Amino acid sequence: MAVADLKKSHKKRKQREDVEEPEKGAFEEAVGLEMLSDEEKDAEAESDKDDNEVDVFPEIDTRSDSEDEDFEDSEDEDEEEEEEEDEEEDEDSGEDSDLQIFPKSKTVVSDITGQPKRVFPEIEPDYDSDSSTEEDPNRVGNVPMHWYDDLPHIGYDINGKRVLRPARGDELDKFLQTVEDPSAWTAAFDKNTQMDKPLSAEELDIIRRLQAGENPDTNYDPYEPTVEWFTGKGKEEIMPLSSAPEPKRRWLPSKWEKQKIMKIVRAIRQGRIIGSKPTSSDKNQVYAIWNEPPSNQPPPLPAPKPRLPTNSESYNPPEEYLPTDAEREQWEKTEPEDRERDYLPQKYSALRLVPAYDRFIKERFNRQLDLYLAPRIQRTKLNIDPNSLIPKLPSPSSLKPFPNYKSLKFTHAKGRVRCLGVSPDGAWVASGDEEGVVSLWEVNVGREVKRWKVDSKVGAIEWCPRTDVSFFVAGIEEKLHFFIPPHLTPAVSNLTQSLLAPATLPPATQSAIKWTSSAASSADGSILTINLPPASGLPKQLTWHRKGDYLASVSSSESQGGVWMHQISRRHSQAPFKKIKGTVQLVLFHPTKPHFFVATQRYVRLYNLAEQKLLKTLMPGIKWISSMDVHPSGDHVIVGGYDRKLCWFDLELSDKPYKILRYHTRAIRSLQFHPTYPLFASSSDDGSIQVFHARVYSDLMTDPLIVPLKILRGHDVREGLGVLQVKWASRQPWLVSAGADGNVLVWCS
């Protein structure tokens, strides 16, 4: 069929080429005529140029003129083509008999009049005559097809099976199809099958005829020889209806109409009349189908179904459903809202005896109310137990041991206790107060065994971590004093003596810091004194390297970097930093590597002492760092601040805290990790000590587990100062805390 069409169109083109030349001349006259009529219009418009309105918009004039002309030209061409087609059709009609869809007529000579007449064949009332016998798969009939717009099918076949919607391409597909298939432009959309069907040649012919304003019937001959019915000999009109001459208006254009039109034209030109905008809502616009996600909303909920009637609502219910008199009375007595049922079963012997349903309106109204109040969306309620959102932490009782009660109290008679030190074996505590008293006492009994008096208040106390010697350092105003506890074995005692006060001094080094040993006064005074530079103030912090040879001290003076590194074996002190940004708050030795933590007011910097370079800068986001400690594994650092924050850093992870704990209500004063147990404690000016479980896993993928365990309260807050320092007893889960109230408490598990 398609091939046949193609052939036909080829033929047509050939014919058109043949026909074109002789036809052209005939049409030029008609074109000229029409152009003339337009020219008249223009001339009239130009004649109106006297009006000032026209002068204002000369360019519109010209443009409109040219457009007009263009338009006319194109029209002319169209017409030409149509005429040509006409000719072709006329010629074709003879050849293609199968193109006829109208029944073919025959011209016969009438027996009665003797004139030729057209006779159409009889219509036989068989199946062929009926359109219902067509091979149409879709049997929905003449219904609006938009009913099926939302459905996957487009109707039903003769067997009642669904006729599925054929796939339809988008505009782009259509365009491509027109490019590839030359016959595609002759296809038309068939509503019934919802797809494009190529038009048959007859249908195309009808369309063409309709376009040309011709009779769609092929057999209709517009140029039949005229039959003179009223003119000619013997058929003249004898009596005209009127003898009046034809009026002038029959051939002159109306002046009033022209004036009215020109008024509108002027208004349009002045912009007083604005044409309505062309409706831009073109249905077949190309759009990106993947721009909007397909709505995956569930279909709306079906309306709740009305309750089905039960047996008792029957017009003829069984006897047992009928209410007794007592029940009826009871029913009538109760309020309508309280009734179990809103009807009384009634019995009628026949359906025709049932009266009109008096509650119909009410029932409909209630049904409408039900529908109105029915839920339209199925909401999936989120039933989340708020407790399930709390992270699962093991219970503190499973994380024993940790200090949970105050075992004993050691009191400094006057002055707040600023610092304390616990001996490496965990048996002794040295505590120093602001009156300059350093007391050495037993952890388990709390009995003071020795007391030293120094010149100024004690800022820091640290025991040397070495086990073969035993001494501790107390930092006071511009001095560091070294003390030896009593009751040592002679071996330890001798070694300590020789370390701190050697018989032969090592060669003196160039340093501003002087070391003085006094072996004689070792029993009651300090055996060794390091004189820090003048005006360096109170040492805020002392910290030992784990091997016990290096001691770092931080002085409180703001003027110069108060960090000094003291080497015991060489009796030499040096300042590790020439210049430091900001005042140093704290320093710490890394427990395993040659690294050095330096905390300034806001940042913690990690230096490699061996390579002399900055490794890392931790940014805790604390306004003023007060305390810091490093986990015994060396991979984690906790930093506490005066602004109550406690930050946990994982050095492997990031410069930002892994976790920030804000549990204290006042400034944090001191922090310490337990050297062996997975514990750390923080003390604060709110007078409380908080103990945390902090398990660090060797597996790098597992985050450290931090569980708050216990808040220890026992210190009084004096002048805004609470617990100033906490230290762990090294081998037991015991905590020693020094408070501003002059008490040192031991917390046991």
Added chain:
Amino acid sequence: MASHPVVFTTKTPYPLPSQKFMIPLHWKRFQLSQLINKALSLPRPVPFDFLIRGADILRGTLGEWTAGNGVGEEDTLEIEYFESVLPPQRMSSLPHEDWVSSISSQIPQHILTASYDGHIRLFDYSQSLLVDVPAHGAAITSACPVPSSSQDAESSVVASASHDLTARLTRISLSPSTSASPRFHSLASLHLHTLPLSSISPNTTGTHLLTASWDGLIGLWDTNIPDNDDPVPLSLLPDSHSDQPKKKRKVTASTDAKRKVPLSIFKSHTNRVSKALFSPDSGNGNGKAYSCGFDSTVRTWDVEMGVCVDTITAPEKPFLDLALTADGHIALAASTDRSVSIYDLRSSSSSLTNSIGALTHPATVSCIVPSSGAPAKSTAGSLDTAYTQHQLITGAYDGIARLWDLRSTKAAVAVFKVWHEKKILSVDWVGNVVSVGGEDGVEMWKVG
């Protein structure tokens, strides 16, 4: 009124006829005690305590007890009664300048105290100081009289352990008549430990001593005084120039003290040993010894072989003190978690690690003393041994001593507040006299 069938038994000299009583459920100890007093028509009212089924001492009403223990109404309760422990009474106090770390009333009619100032003091019951021995240059942690086989009432040997890393044996004469001669005589110094000593204790016959120290060692010593100094390693001897004050004091105390080395050393503890003592039935240099330490273990030692034969490991309980009941079957160990664990030493070693009970205290328990099985001769009319063998007294850091009955571990039988917020460091109990030593000196209390 609901009542309950009850059968009374007793081991006191006040037996009731064995018959079933119907006791109203709302009766308390007082009514039961009155019942027995009236039934026996005692001339002087004797208060009784009631032990239900050998497990619980009646504290509330009988009905509360039956409801709490789920005893049916038909079951006959067996209630044992014994004389109540009367509220303890303070007898006297002996002021001390320094803290008293150890107290002992094992010498009849005398009280031996050891103080943190390094002095051993001997008092008699009339509170007069008989002897003041400057035995050590440092704090004494423990002192005890060594029982002697010879019934020598004139003098006694006292063993003391100190922070100055030595223990000492000192002979103290008790008789005031020999006033011309020195009242004390330093016999020997025991050198072994490298850290302060925590306890010293003799065996029942006084032939051997055990010392426990912070360095994790236990020393076994005999009490024979050698004629010459034992060869003590030089590293243990005090340096002349480093410990001068100590030396001076020692000179004043004794010049002829012989140095001794231990017979054997028990090594097994991994941390400080807080107490080591002989089992009551151990003979001369054999038998068993027990020790406890900060490594949360209670160890049983074979004294002869010097090896640890059994270990009770308690998780995270650093032990502070250890005591054995008079029959040596039950060990009581005080730990820093404020409890006294009770271990039955007779049970097989596998179940030894499980304590059969615990006495919980509100403060750290520093010392335990079980009731001595044999009452002192002088205290006539004291409690019978059968009733006191279950009892013990603990002293705690809150200054309160508590009398417990092992059969009823829920609460203390009697509580006596010795001091307010001052630590009790040592308790001894002989007969009905409890002597308490601590931060504020010595107190004597009468119990029972």
